Amino acid sequence: MVSKRIERRREKLKSMREKIESGQLNAVRELLTHETIKQICNECGHYFRSRLLTPLVIIFHMIGAAISREGSFQSAWHMSGQSGMSDSLTKARKRLPLSVWGHLHQWTVNQISEEHDSEHLWHGHRLIGNDGSCVSMPDELELAERFGKSGTKYGPSLFPIANMVFVFNLNTLVTIGHAMDHCRISELELFDRLTPLLKPGDIIVNDRRYAGAARYYRYIKAGLHFVNRAHQALQIERLEVVERFNHDDFIVKLPIPKKDRKEDPLLPEYVLVRIIKAAIRNRENKKEMLWIATSLLDAKEYPANEVKGLFKKRWRVETLIEEIKIWLSADVLRSKSVEGIFKEMHARVVATDLIHWLILKAAKQHGKKPDRISVSATLRLTAAYSLKMSTAPAWQLPLLYEELLGHIAYSLVPYRPDRAEPRMIKRKQHKYDRLKIPRWEWKLIHAMAA
Numbered sequence: 413m414v415s416k417r418i419e420r421r422r423e424k425l426k427s428m429r430e431k432i433e434s435g436q437l438n439a440v441r442e443l444l445t446h447e448t449i450k451q452i453c454n455e456c457g458h459y460f461r462s463r464l465l466t467p468l469v470i471i472f473h474m475i476g477a478a479i480s481r482e483g484s485f486q487s488a489w490h491m492s493g494q495s496g497m498s499d500s501l502t503k504a505r506k507r508l509p510l511s512v513w514g515h516l517h518q519w520t521v522n523q524i525s526e527e528h529d530s531e532h533l534w535h536g537h538r539l540i541g542n543d544g545s546c547v548s549m550p551d552e553l554e555l556a557e558r559f560g561k562s563g564t565k566y567g568p569s570l571f572p573i574a575n576m577v578f579v580f581n582l583n584t585l586v587t588i589g590h591a592m593d594h595c596r597i598s599e600l601e602l603f604d605r606l607t608p609l610l611k612p613g614d615i616i617v618n619d620r621r622y623a624g625a626a627r628y629y630r631y632i633k634a635g636l637h638f639v640n641r642a643h644q645a646l647q648i649e650r651l652e653v654v655e656r657f658n659h660d661d662f663i664v665k666l667p668i669p670k671k672d673r674k675e676d677p678l679l680p681e682y683v684l685v686r687i688i689k690a691a692i693r694n695r696e697n698k699k700e701m702l703w704i705a706t707s708l709l710d711a712k713e714y715p716a717n718e719v720k721g722l723f724k725k726r727w728r729v730e731t732l733i734e735e736i737k738i739w740l741s742a743d744v745l746r747s748k749s750v751e752g753i754f755k756e757m758h759a760r761v762v763a764t765d766l767i768h769w770l771i772l773k774a775a776k777q778h779g780k781k782p783d784r785i786s787v788s789a790t791l792r793l794t795a796a797y798s799l800k801m802s803t804a805p806a807w808q809l810p811l812l813y814e815e816l817l818g819h820i821a822y823s824l825v826p827y828r829p830d831r832a833e834p835r836m837i838k839r840k841q842h843k844y845d846r847l848k849i850p851r852w853e854w855k856l857i858h859a860m861a862a
Contacts, residue, residue, distance in 0.1 A: 437472040437479070438801035439794045440766045442813050444471075444520070452519060456511045465497075465504040467512065473501065474756065476798075478740040478763035479791055485746065491795065510751055513758035517589075520765045524586050528772045532583035532782075535714065537637065538614045539582040539722065541729040542606070542622075544599035545737065546573050547592070549745045549753055551850055558750045560595045570848070574753070577602035578761075579609060580732050582617060582725050585768050585783065587732070587761050592754065610636055615708070617726040620644060623705065626672035629683045632707055639722045642703040648687060657711045660689035666705075684709065690720040728783070735787050736764050767791060770820055778821035789823035 449468050453460065460467060476488035485501065529538060546562075548571045549555050561568040573595040579588045589609040591602040599621060610616070612635030623643040631638050642648070651664040665682040673679045688704045704723055708714040737743040742760040747753045767790050768782075775782040797816045801809055847854060 437476050437794075437798045438809070439797040439813070439816055440475075440770065441472075441801075443523075443766055443769055444516075448519065449516075452515045453512055456509060456515055458509050458512055460507070463504070465500060467508055470501075470504045470508050471512075471516065471759075474505065474759035475763045475766065477756075478742070478760045479767075479795055481795075482741075491799070505752065505755065506749075508755070510754055510758070513755050513762070517758055517762050517765070520762055520769070521586060521588055524584060524765065524769050524772065525581075528584050528776070529581070531776070532581075534583070534615070534722070536613070538611065539725060540579060540588070540610060540614050540616045541582045541726050541732075542577060542579045542603055542616070542618065543729045543733060544575065544577045544602065545733050546575050546595065547737070547742055547745055547757070548573055550748050552748045554750055555748070555753065558594070559753075562595045575599065575602060576757075577606065578729075578733060578736070579603070579606045580729060582728055584772060585728065585732060586765050587736070590757065590761055592757055607634065607636075610634075612636065615639060615722065617722055619726070624672075625666045625668040625683050625685075626676070626679055628666065628685060628705070628707065629668060629679060632683065637707045639704060639706045639708070639719060641723065642687065642705045646703070646705075648703055651687075654684060657716070661711065661716045662687055663709055686711075688716050688719055690723065692724070732764075736760055739788060739791060740764055767794065770794065770817070774817040774820040777817055780821050780824065784824050784827065785820060786823045786825050790820050793819050793823070 446468050449471060453467050458467070473485070473488055476491055477485045480487040480491050485505075486498065489497070489501065549559070551571050555572040559572045559574040561571070562573045563569075574592050575595050575597050576590060576592045577599050578590045580586065581588055589606045591605045593602060603622065615637040616622075616631065616639070618638060618640045620641040620643050623640050623646070628638060628640070648664075651666065654663045654665060656662040663684055663686050666685045667682045668679050673681070685705050685707065686709050688706065690702055690704050692700055692702060704719065706714075706719055708719060740760045740763055742757065745753050745756050747756045767787060771782050771785045771787070771790055774780070775785060793816060797812060801812050804812055
């Protein structure tokens with residue numbers, strides 16, 4: 413009698429688990445399967461019991477939080493057709509190791525790279541863009557001690573701030589890696605942590621923050637190329653010219669400062685760099701002249717006009733960071749523990765890569781350019797089709813998936829190469845008084861006053 417009761421409980425638990433799993437972000441389950449998640453958990457040494465909230469549920473639950481409009485864990489849970497269980501979800505998120513998220517992101521990047529990198533190369537090279545940003549988080553003591561608060565003219569910031577650097581493939585628009593740390597850790601230091609993710613032959617397209625002869629030499633030594641805006645303090649006319657292709661395109665000997673050579677005696681006295689003059693339009697839509705420094709020394713193989721075009725592609729980085737922070741709600745993270753913050757950021761980045769994976773598949777299948785497909789439309793379609801696929805019979809799922817790719821492929825944004833708009837808003841925002849103390853402190857003060 414007891415064994416039958418236990419068996420019925422097991423069957424009920426299995427039925428509930430299957431129901432919950434079937435409602436979790438079905439639109440991307442073709443890309444990230446149950447078997448893949450199990451394999452990644454095994455590789456990380458994470459062995460789990462047959463709980464109601466399995467790693468598959470938690471992984472798609474956190475990715476769903478990134479894709480949902482509100483960006484909250486509860487909204488993602490409601491989006492999958494569930495309610496309640498807040499405490500159980502919190503505990504399940506804590507149980508899933510951070511290493512699983514790291515392996516999951518790396519697996520996603522590798523799969524996309526195998527499928528699509530060969531179709532999106534420039535002269536046989538991957539184009540790599542990077543830039544820094546920062547994210548906010550709840551005002552918890554643990555988070556403030558780990559990430560710190562940035563200084564303002566009015567004192568410390570109201571919330572803890574983490575500095576971040578993202579590295580992107582500029583052609584597939586996939587996030588290769590990210591690094592996050594204390595707000596006083598520099599972008600350069602964070603970027604140096606990510607360079608092992610790059611491959612020999614990659615071309616790094618940087619702004620002048622990453623300029624410097626010693627840095628250029630280290631790139632070249634690692635087998636990497638660079639296209640960099642020259643530092644504003646560099647006096648081009650004083651450099652020794654080795655070879656001149658024309659008045660605005662020549663190779664120079666760029667001296668490595670004595671300070672850098674003292675810190676690293678293996679550095680040479682100079683590095684050969686090609687300098688190209690280019691004209692761009694700035695944010696005020698005014699023409700601006702600048703110098704580009706690059707390690708692409710062969711003018712025949714890498715014509716100057718094409719190299720200038722690479723520097724223009726760097727502006728895609730701004731759009732990609734906007735996607736992660738605004739469209740995927742990573743500008744203000746919600747977790748209240750340090751490990752939870754890192755997990756949540758991983759989930760947002762994995763969600764970004766899955767969305768771009770869908771875009772790449774749709775573009776290839778329907779003959780469209782991936783950078784013309786709307787990311788916001790893809791997010792909405794992914795959420796809508798996930799709900800539709802959660803209630804559809806199994807035989808309809810492949811048809812719905814193909815239908816989803818078709819809708820994504822034809823969700824195009826207008827081609828506006830010379831678009832220039834001021835960074836201003838027309839509609840006034842609602843104004844509230846700023847709360848300059850923690851909310852719990854405000855409640856305590858007003859409770860005492862009452």
